[in-house]
Amino acid sequence: MGSPVQIPFKSFITIKPEEATALYLQIVFEFIKAIQIGQLPEGTKLPGTRILCKLLSVNRNTLIKAFHDLELQGWIEILPNKGTFILSEQRKSKTQNVPTENTNIIKTKNDFSFKTSTILENPNEISTLPFQFNDGQPDVRLIQTDVLARLYVSKLKRQNSSKTWEQIQSQSHFNFKTHFANFLNLTRGIRIATSNLLTTNSHKTSLYWATKLLISRGDKVVVATPGYYMSNMTLSNSGAQIISIPVDKDGIDTKQLKKICQENTIRMLYLTSTFHYPTTISLSAKRRMEVLELANQYNFVILEDDYDFDFHYDNNPILPLAALDSHGKVVYIGSFGKSLPSGFGYGFIAAPSNFIKELEKHQNILEPGVDAIKEQVLAEWIQEGEVHRLSKKNKKIYKERRDYFAYLLKEKLNSRVKFKIPPRGLAFWIEWLDSFNLIKLQRECAKNGLFLPKTTLYQTKNMTATRLGFGHLNKTEMENVVSILSKSIETILE
Template structure:
C-alpha cells in the first residue's frame, strides 16, 4: 500500500464551499463515493488529520466531525496509536466495466449541472443461480390470473357519459375511501381520506415526506444500523444525520433524550415495527417514551412501516401512528407488495394540512391517476380478495421462515446467532467468527451464491448479514445455506 501522504486526494475529493451543503457533509459524501468507486480500497491508511487538512484546505474540526460521521456509518475505523483505516471496501471500478452509455457520459456536455454523489445506485445484479436479498417477496406466488380477469373486466365495461376527469376524480375518491378504511382496520389508525396520500411506491412516499419536512442543515435522528435507501433519501435533503444506537428492544431512548437536550432534532426516522436491518421491534415501553419525547422536544416522528403485510401472529404490533394523540407522527408504508409489479402502492397518513402540501408536490411527480388500477384494487379490497391473498401468502412465508431458521440452526450451529422474527421476509444473522465480509462475498460468488453488498454489515464491533428468505423455495434455501456453511469454513481457515 502506498504511503497515505502520496494518495492524490485532490483528484477525487472535490469540495465546493459555494454550495449550501456543509463542508463536513461534502467530505463525508466524497469519501463514501471514493470508497464505493475503489479509489480508497479496504485497508488504506489515511494520513493524520493535520496533514489531510492541509491537503484538502479545510478546518481540522470540520474534518474531525466528518471522520466521526464516517466512523459511525462504518466506513472507516480509528485504531489507537495506529491510525485511521478504510474499513469496508465496496466494488471497485475494475469489477464493473463501464457500459457504452456510461463511457459516453464522461464526455463534456457543453453545460454544467448538479451532480449527486449521495444518490449513487448501490444495487447490484448477478446471474448466479442462487441469490440472497434483503427480504423480497416471491413473484412466483403472484395470482396474475385473478388480476388479469379483473383488469380485463374493467376495460370491457360500457363507456360512461362522464368526462375522463370526472371518472378519474370519482374513482380516486372511491379508492381513497376504501383504502383508508382498510388501513384503519388493519393498522389500528384513525384516518379519513383527508389524512391520506396514495403514491405509486413506498419510495415516492418517503421522498415526498422528506422533501416537505426537512430543510438543509436540519438534524435528523436515525437508528444505527439503518436502511441504506432511506439514509440516501434523508441525506439528499441536506440533513445532518444523527445516529442513535439500536438495541434488541429498539432505539436507545436515553441517548435520544440526551441528544434532544443539546440539539434541536427536526425529525426522528424510525422503522418501529420491524427495524431495518435487525428485524427487532420497538418495545411497548419505548414506544410510549418516543411519543413523549416527540411531544416534549417537538420533533416529528417519520414512521416507516415498510413490511406490515408480512406478520405471522394474530396480534400484529400496531404502529406508533395508532397511539399518536398529539399529531407528531407522519406514517408511511406500502401496500400490495405481493401483487405484480405496478399494482403495489405507497402511502402517507398524516394531518390533513400536511397531506395537502404533499399533494402539491405529487402533482408534479405523478400528475395522472391510473383509474383502472385503482378500480381493480378497490374491488379487491371490497370483495375481501386482499385479505384472502394476504392470509394465504402469510402461511407460505411463515413456513419458509421456519424452515430457513431450522436450516441456519442445523448448518451454521455455533457459528451464528439470530432470532426468528415474528414478521418480515428476512433474518438478521450475526456471525460469531471475526472475518472480512467482502472476502466472504467473493468466496460465495465463486460457489454460485450472490450476496449483494447492501445486505452486508461490518464495523469494528459487528459482522452481520440480513438474509432474505421470502423469494426462496425449500430446495433453494438448502443449497444457499450449504454454500454459506462451506464458504464460511474456507474463509475462517484462511483467516
C-alpha cells in the same frame, strides 16, 4: 460524478479523539458504515489525503494508515495517478466493448452545468449467479398475475363512455382512497379519513416526498444504527444532519434519544418502529410511549416507516405509533400490495390533513394522472376481501419458509451465528460469532454461485452481521444457499 471535495464528509464521518479507539480505526469504521448505508456509493472518487485530512482534522499519516486498512479489506481501491475509489469500477471499464466504426456514437459533451449527487447513486447490484440473497423481498412466483389481469381487462371493457376521462379518474381515485383508508384503519388501528391519506406510486416515492417537505438543509435528524440505507440516502440528500443512536433488544435507546434532544434542536426522528431495518427488532411498548412523549416534549416530528407491515406471523400484530399518536406528531408511511404484481403496489402517507394537502401540490406536478382502472381493480379487491385472503394465504407460505430457514441455519451454522426467529417480515438478522471480513465472505460465496449484495452486509468494530432474506426462496433453494454459506465461511476461516 461531481468533485469529491463537495461530498459533506463531516456530516457522516465522526472522529472522536477523546475515545480509547485508535483514530485510524475510527476512520476505518466510519468509512465502512458510510459505504454500507450508501453515503459513499461504489465508484465514488475520494479527495486526496492532504485535502481529506484537513476536512476531517486528522494527521495525514493516520489517514494513510486507515486507507491502507480499508484497501486490504476490499472497501476501497487506490489506483496510482488516478485516485482512490470506493470499490472502484475502473477494472470493469477495461473489459467494456470498444465502439467500432459502424457504432452510433452519442455525443456526451455538454456546454452547461448541472447539479450532481454522490449520495443518490443506486447501491443495488445485479448478479447473474444461480443463487441470490436479498434484504427481504417477496416471491414473485406467488403473485396471482392472471387473476389481476382478467379483472383489469374486464374493467377496461366496462368503462362508461358517457363520462369524461377526468371524471372517471376523479371518481375512481376518491373511491379507491375511501376503501384504502378503511383498509388501513382496520389493519393498522389508525383513525384516518381520505383527507389524511396520500397514495403514491411506491414506498420510495412516499419516503422521498415526506422528507422533502419536512427537512431543510442543516436540520438535525435522528436515525437508528444500524439503519436503512435507502432512508439514510434520502435524508442526506435533503441536507439533513444525521445523528445516530444505537438499537438494543427493545429497539432504539430512548435514554440516548432524550439526551440528544436536551443537547440539540431535533427536527425529526426517522423510525421503523414495528420491525426495525435491518435488525428485525420491534420497539417495546414502554419505549413506544416514551418516543411519543419525547416528540411532544421536544417538538420533533416522527417519520414512521412501516413498509413491511404485510408480513406478520402472529394473531396480534404490533400497531404503529400512528395508532397511538394523540398530538399529531407522526407522519406514517408504508407500502401496500407487496405480494401483487409490479405496477399494482402502492406507497402511502398518512398524516394531518394540512400536510397531505401540501403534498398533493407536489403530486399534481409529478404524478398528475392516476391509473383509474388499476385503482378500480384494487378497490374491488379490498371491498370483497380478496386482499385479506391473498395476504392470509401468502403469510402461511412465508411462515413455513421462515421456520424452515431457521431450521437450516441451526443445522448448518449453529456454532457460527446468533439469531432470533423474526415475528414478521421476510428476512433474518444474522450476527456472526467469528471474526472475519464480510467482503471476503461475499467473494467466496460468489465463487460457489451465491450472490450476497453489499446492502445486506453490516460490519463495524463491534459487529459482524448480515440481513438475509428468505421470502423469495423455496425449500430446495434454501438448502442450497445455506449449504454454500456454510461452505464459504469454513473456507475463509481455515
